[in-house]
Amino acid sequence: MLEIKNLVVEIEGKRILDGLNLSVNNGEVAAIMGPNGSGKSTLSYIVAGKEDYDILDGEVLLDGENILEMDPAERAVKGVFLAFQYPLEIPGVATMTFLKAALNAQRKARGETELTTPDFIKRVNAAADKLEIPREMLRRALNVGFSGGEKKRMEILQMALFQPRFCILDETDSGLDIDALRVVADGVNALRSPDRTFLVITHYQRLLEHIVPDTVHVMANGKVVKSGGKELAVELEANGYADYKAQEAA
Amino acid sequence: MADVQKFKTAAETGLAERFSQARASLPGDAAARATAFARFTDSGLPHRRVEEWKYTDLRAAMREAAPLAGKLDDKAAAAAIAGATRFAEIDAVRIAIVNGHVAASASDLGALPAGVEITTLSQALAEGHPLLASLGAIPEAADNVAYALNAAFMTDGVVIRVAAGAKVEKPLHLRFVIDGEASATATRTLALVEEGASVTLIESHECADGVAHQPNDVLEIVARDDTKVEHLRIDAHGDAALALSTLTAYLGARVAFDTLNLVTGPALMRHQVYMTFAGDHTTGAVRGATMVTGRQHADTTLYVNHVAPHCESRELFKTVIDGDATGVFQGKIAVARTAQKTDGKMMSSAVLLSEGGTMNNKPELEIFADDVLCAHGATCGQLDDDLLFYLMARGIPRPEAEALLLESFLGETVEEAVGEENETMRETLMAPIRAWLSARG
Ligand SMILES: Nc1ncnc2c1ncn2[C@@H]1O[C@H](COP(=O)(O)OP(=O)(O)OP(=O)(O)O)[C@@H](O)[C@H]1O
Numbered sequence: 009m010l011e012i013k014n015l016v017v018e019i020e021g022k023r024i025l026d027g028l029n030l031s032v033n034n035g036e037v038a039a040i041m042g043p044n045g046s047g048k049s050t051l052s053y054i055v056a057g058k059e060d061y062d063i064l065d066g067e068v069l070l071d072g073e074n075i076l077e078m079d080p081a082e083r084a085v086k087g088v089f090l091a092f093q094y095p096l097e098i099p100g101v102a103t104m105t106f107l108k109a110a111l112n113a114q115r116k117a118r119g120e121t122e123l124t125t126p127d128f129i130k131r132v133n134a135a136a137d138k139l140e141i142p143r144e145m146l147r148r149a150l151n152v153g154f155s156g157g158e159k160k161r162m163e164i165l166q167m168a169l170f171q172p173r174f175c176i177l178d179e180t181d182s183g184l185d186i187d188a189l190r191v192v193a194d195g196v197n198a199l200r201s202p203d204r205t206f207l208v209i210t211h212y213q214r215l216l217e218h219i220v221p222d223t224v225h226v227m228a229n230g231k232v233v234k235s236g237g238k239e240l241a242v243e244l245e246a247n248g249y250a251d252y253k254a255q256e257a258a
Numbered sequence: 259m260a261d262v263q264k265f266k267t268a269a270e271t272g273l274a275e276r277f278s279q280a281r282a283s284l285p286g287d288a289a290a291r292a293t294a295f296a297r298f299t300d301s302g303l304p305h306r307r308v309e310e311w312k313y314t315d316l317r318a319a320m321r322e323a324a325p326l327a328g329k330l331d332d333k334a335a336a337a338a339i340a341g342a343t344r345f346a347e348i349d350a351v352r353i354a355i356v357n358g359h360v361a362a363s364a365s366d367l368g369a370l371p372a373g374v375e376i377t378t379l380s381q382a383l384a385e386g387h388p389l390l391a392s393l394g395a396i397p398e399a400a401d402n403v404a405y406a407l408n409a410a411f412m413t414d415g416v417v418i419r420v421a422a423g424a425k426v427e428k429p430l431h432l433r434f435v436i437d438g439e440a441s442a443t444a445t446r447t448l449a450l451v452e453e454g455a456s457v458t459l460i461e462s463h464e465c466a467d468g469v470a471h472q473p474n475d476v477l478e479i480v481a482r483d484d485t486k487v488e489h490l491r492i493d494a495h496g497d498a499a500l501a502l503s504t505l506t507a508y509l510g511a512r513v514a515f516d517t518l519n520l521v522t523g524p525a526l527m528r529h530q531v532y533m534t535f536a537g538d539h540t541t542g543a544v545r546g547a548t549m550v551t552g553r554q555h556a557d558t559t560l561y562v563n564h565v566a567p568h569c570e571s572r573e574l575f576k577t578v579i580d581g582d583a584t585g586v587f588q589g590k591i592a593v594a595r596t597a598q599k600t601d602g603k604m605m606s607s608a609v610l611l612s613e614g615g616t617m618n619n620k621p622e623l624e625i626f627a628d629d630v631l632c633a634h635g636a637t638c639g640q641l642d643d644d645l646l647f648y649l650m651a652r653g654i655p656r657p658e659a660e661a662l663l664l665e666s667f668l669g670e671t672v673e674e675a676v677g678e679e680n681e682t683m684r685e686t687l688m689a690p691i692r693a694w695l696s697a698r699g
C-alpha cells in the first residue's frame with residue numbers, strides 16, 4: 009500500500025505541495041484529478057524520487073517503509089513506476105538496450121537472475137504486440153522521433169515489462185487517439201491485481217470509463233481537497249473545479 | 259654543442275644531446291634531419307605563450323627527454339607484441355611497430371593484399387625510395403615543433419602504396435607497442451593511395467601504465483583523385499605516457515576521407531591533424547572521442563585548409579572529462595579565395611563529470627571565399643539531470659545510467675565514422691569506450 013502523509017514541498021521557495029495526505033490500498037486504483045498547476049505531476053515526481061525539490065515535511069510510505077531517502081533507482085527496485093506525462097527522448101540509446109539494462113538492473117538488485125537475450129526479446133515482443141507497438145520502433149533510439157501517442161504507449165510497455173507494484177500514470181491519456189486509449193487502458197487493466205496499486209492522474213472522465221477507479225481524489229493548491237468514488241469524476245466533468253478553487257480562496 | 263647553452267629546460271637540453279648522439283646512426287638524409295632539428299633549436303619546446311600551444315604547455319609538461327628506444331631483437335619484439343592483447347583480435351593485415359621499429363616477424367608483410375606494397379621507412383630512407391617524395395605534402399606541418407622533432411628523430415615506420423584502382427577489403431592495422439623502460443619513439447608512416455583506390459588504415463597505440471614513454475608518431479596520407487580512405491586511430495597509451503601525434507591528409511579530387519581518433523590513454527596527448535582539400539568535390543571528416551580522468555590532458559588541434567572548390571568538411575569532437583583532467587579542442591578551418599562552395603561544419607562538445615575538470619574550446623574560421631557555408635559550435639556542460647532521472651526511475655543505478663548516456667554521447671563519433679554494415683568494426687571501436695566507462699565505476 010502507498011501512503012503519503014502531510015507532504016510539504018517547495019521549489020525555489022514556492023510551495024507546491026502543502027500538507028498532502030493520500031493513501032491507496034493494495035489492489036486499489038485511485039484517480040487523481042485537479043486543475044492545471046495544482047501539483048499532480050510534482051507529487052508523481054516526488055514519489056519517483058526526482059531531485060531538485062525541497063521536501064520540508066511529510067513521508068511517502070510503501071508498505072510502511074519511508075522511501076524519501078532512496079534514490080530513484082532504489083525506488084524502482086522497490087516497485088515504483090512512473091509513466092511520465094512527458095516521456096523523455098534519449099538520443100543514441102536504442103530502446104531495446106535501454107529496456108534490457110533497466111529490466112536486468114531491477115532483477116539484479118532484487119537478487120533475481122538476469123534474463124537471457126532470447127527470453128528478454130520474447131517478453132518485449134509480447135508486450136509490444138499487445139500494445140500494438142510496431143517492432144521497428146523498438147530498434148530506434150528511445151522515444152526519439154516517436155509521436156506523442158507512441159511515447160505514451162512506450163511508457164505502458166515498460167510498465168508491462170517491469171510489472172511494478174506501485175504504478176503512477178501521469179496523464180497517460182493525453183495525446184492518445186481513441187483506439188490507442190482503449191489499447192492502453194486494456195494494458196493497464198490487464199495489470200490490475202490484488203497486490204498492485206495504481207495512481208491514475210487525468211483530466212478526463214473518458215479514461216476512467218476504460219480504467220474504472222475505486223477512488224477519485226481532487227487536488228487543488230497542493231492538497232487533496234476531496235475524495236470519493238468514481239461518481240466524483242462524473243460530477244467534476246459536469247461542474248469543473250470552480251467549487252474547489254473557491255473553497256481554497258475562501 | 260654551443261646551441262645547448264640557450265635551452266631553458268632539462269628536456270630541451272636532453273633532446274639536443276640525444277640528437278647529437280643519434281644523428282650519425284639514423285637512416286636517410288642527414289641534412290634534412292639537421293634542418294628539422296634546427297626548427298626545434300630555434301624555438302625550444304613550445305609553451306603557453308606560443309598561441310597554438312596556449313593550452314598545452316609542452317615545455318612545462320615534458321620534464322626530461324627520455325632516451326631514444328633501441329630496436330628489439332625478434333624474440334623480444336614478438337614477446338612485446340604477444341603481451342599487447344587489447345587490439346590483437348582485429349581482423350586485419352597486421353604491421354607491428356615495436357619501440358619505434360617495424361617488427362617484421364610479428365607482421366603480415368609477406369601476405370599483403372593485391373595492390374598493396376609496403377616498405378619499412380628505415381629501408382626506404384636508407385635507399386632513397388622514390389615514394390618518399392610524397393612525404394611533406396602539407397608544408398605548413400614542417401613548422402610545427404612536434405612534427406619537426408619527429409622528422410629529426412624518426413627511426414622507422416612504413417611506406418604504404420595502394421596501387422591505382424585497388425579496392426583493399428581487409429584493413430591494414432598498424433599495431434604500435436612500446437615496451438620496457440621509459441623511452442622516446444619517433445615513427446613516420448606514409449600512405450600513398452593512388453587514383454581510384456580504397457583502403458582502411460587502423461592504428462592502435464599501447465604501452466604499459468606507469469611508464470613515462472614519449473612517443474611521437476606521424477602518419478602522412480596522400481589520397482589521390484577518386485579514392486576512399488578510412489583512418490581509425492586508438493590511442494590507448496599508458497597513463498604516464500606523453501604522446502605526440504600528427505596526421506596529415508592531403509586530399510585530391512572526389513575523395514572520401516574519414517579519420518577518427520579515440521583517446522583513453524596517455525597522461526598528456528597532443529594530436530594534430532592537418533587536412534588539405536587540394537581537389538574539388540571531396541569530403542573529409544575528422545572525428546574524435548576523448549575520455550580523460552585524473553590529471554590527464556588531451557589536446558586535439560586541427561588545421562583544415564580548403565583550397566579547392568565544392569568540398570565538404572565535417573569535424574565532430576566529443577570529450578568526456580572526469581577528475582582534474584583537461585581537454586583541449588582547437589580547430590581552425592581556413593577557406594581560400596579559390597575554395598568557393600565550401601561546406602564546412604565543425605562541432606566540439608564536452609561533458610564535464612567533475613568539479614575539477616576543464617575544457618578549452620577554440621574553434622576558428624578564416625574565410626576568404628564569398629560563397630561558402632561554414633559553421634562551428636562548441637558546447638560544454640554536464641550530463642542532463644532529467645535524462646539521468648528518467649533512466650534511474652527505471653531502476654538503472656546512477657553509474658550505469660551515466661555510462662549509458664556517455665556511451666551514446668561518445669558513440670556518435672563511431673556511428674558516423676563506421677557504416678552500419680560494419681558491426682565488427684563498430685564493436686572494436688566501442689570496446690575501449692565501454693572499458694573506460696566501466697573502469698569509472
Ligand atoms: N521547476 C519548477 N520551478 C518552478 N515552479 C515549478 C517547477 N515545477 C513545477 N512548478 C510549479 O508547480 C506547480 C505545480 O506543477 P505541476 O506540474 O505539479 O502541476 P500539475 O498539477 O501536474 O499540472 P498539469 O495539470 O498542467 O499537468 C505549477 O505552478 C508549476 O508552475
Ligand SMILES: [Mg+2]
Nearest residue numbers: 048049050093
Ligand atoms: Mg502535470
